[in-house]
Amino acid sequence: xxxxxxxxxxxxxxxxxxxxxxxxxxxxxxxxxxxxxxxxxxxxxxxxxxxxxxxxxxxxxxxxxxxxxxxxx
Numbered sequence: 001x002x003x004x005x006x007x008x009x010x011x012x013x014x015x016x017x018x019x020x021x022x023x024x025x026x027x028x029x030x031x032x033x034x035x036x037x038x039x040x041x042x043x044x045x046x047x048x049x050x051x052x053x054x055x056x057x058x059x060x061x062x063x064x065x066x067x068x069x070x071x072x073x
Contacts, residue, residue, distance in 0.1 A: 029069065030061075030065055033062075033065040034057070036061075036064055037058075
């Protein structure tokens with residue numbers, strides 16, 4: 001590494017100023033919310049508290065997505 005690289009401020013400073021692409025952020029939110037909903041509904045189905053259906057998974061995913069969206073705004 002040269003001395004010029006040390007003056008850049010580092011990754012933390014650059015990441016703190018970057019907001020990222022909102023489409024990527026929302027896409028990741030949707031995918032992770034769906035995976036989390038699959039786990040939650042699957043676990044509730046395992047203990048007999050809820051049926052594992054597409055509607056239940058989609059409802060849970062939308063709720064998780066909305067909560068995480070509102071929490072990050």
